[in-house]
Amino acid sequence: MDKKLLLETVQSWHIKLKPEYRGFRCARCQRYMRKAWHVWFDYKGRKCEIHLCRECYKKYGKED
Ligand SMILES: [Zn+2]
Helix, strand or coil, X not given: CCHHHHHHHHHCXXXXXXXXXXXXXXXXXXXXXXXCEEXXXXXXXXXXEEEECHHHHHHHCCCC
């Protein structure tokens, strides 16, 4: 996976302090979806997870 692209995606989020109850969306294109690729990566010693649709997953590269 392209870790730089993963980090850029995470850093583009506007995280709200209040919890949100909403549909499940792709981390990159924000498409609503029922199934997703669950991608885990290390960021500053912490585990982060992002969810990607099929098309965005291809753009990030499947393997290192
Ligand atoms: Zn997507």
